[in-house]
Amino acid sequence: xxxxxxxxxxxxxxxxxxxxxxxxxxxxxxxxxxxxxxxxxxxxxxxxxxxxxxxxxxxxxxxxxxxxxxxxxxxxxxxxxxxxxxxxxxxxxxxxxxxxxxxxxxxxxxxxxxxxxxxxxxxxxxxxxxxxxxxxxxxxxxxxxxxxxxxxxxxxxxxxxxxxxxxxxxxxxxxxxxxxxxxxxxxxxxxxxxxxxxxxxxxxxxxxxxxxx
Numbered sequence: 001x002x003x004x005x006x007x008x009x010x011x012x013x014x015x016x017x018x019x020x021x022x023x024x025x026x027x028x029x030x031x032x033x034x035x036x037x038x039x040x041x042x043x044x045x046x047x048x049x050x051x052x053x054x055x056x057x058x059x060x061x062x063x064x065x066x067x068x069x070x071x072x073x074x075x076x077x078x079x080x081x082x083x084x085x086x087x088x089x090x091x092x093x094x095x096x097x098x099x100x101x102x103x104x105x106x107x108x109x110x111x112x113x114x115x116x117x118x119x120x121x122x123x124x125x126x127x128x129x130x131x132x133x134x135x136x137x138x139x140x141x142x143x144x145x146x147x148x149x150x151x152x153x154x155x156x157x158x159x160x161x162x163x164x165x166x167x168x169x170x171x172x173x174x175x176x177x178x179x180x181x182x183x184x185x186x187x188x189x190x191x192x193x194x195x196x197x198x199x200x201x202x203x204x205x206x207x208x209x210x211x212x213x
Contacts, residue, residue: 010040010198014106016097016123017041017191018116021131022161024142026177029188030131033112038191044097044107049090063093081111081118094122106195113167120170127194129187130171134178136162141165 008183021027035041047063049070058064070089073079082091092115109119111179133139139161143154166175173190176191177183198205 001204005037005039006123008039009204010104010106011195011197012104013200014040014101014104015191015194015200016101016119016126016130017106017108018114018119018126018169018193019108019110019131020113020128020164021177022133022139023157024146024161025131025133026137026142026180027131027181030175030177030183031108032107034188034191035185037188038106038195040104041106041108041191042100044092044100044109045094046090047079048076048088048090050090072102077122080122081109081115083115085114092119097123099171101104106191112162113170117170127172127190129173129175129190130168131183132168132174132176133161134176136165137155138178 012030013074017064019027019031035043045059045061045063047065049065049067050062052062052064054056056062063099064195067089068080070091073093074091076081077095077136079091080094082089082096084090092109092111100107111119120128133142136158140154143149143157175183175187175190194200
């Protein structure tokens, strides 16, 4: 059942959510549902040194930067996290995220274990969630049922998943995606609980106290 959150007030200070999960864990499905349900939840626009593809817009799809500019930002500590993938660098600019949080907007980063670790070091208040498959066997079945990857890619993804899962104890929350409906409820419950912390809603606290006097 879809709930109406039109009257739900976003917090004074937003939350930086970091979500990690291997291919086949169902992370993308859970994240998509959360964006459809939770007001004020946004993706951050990543920076990259790769060349824009046809139809991509700077500042919308990515912030397209030169290698020198990316290296400069990295050296200044202006990136919450970064990684090199197939010769190109990708990262999350700090300033737009901090600005959004101060306005009560919340940011969700969909990144790997290494990126999550970097974000925790750069922004200790980040809330981290790890999406787990029921077991490796189920994850392998899901990857094969996609019918989008060859055997070599599937085996590589399984190997990467095993490595990531070994670090799941570094995260604040775990959501096991065995039953999708339940996993959606659990995942969104985590997000709403963090968004409802008293420390993020001082204006409502002040109003309630003043109103009760």
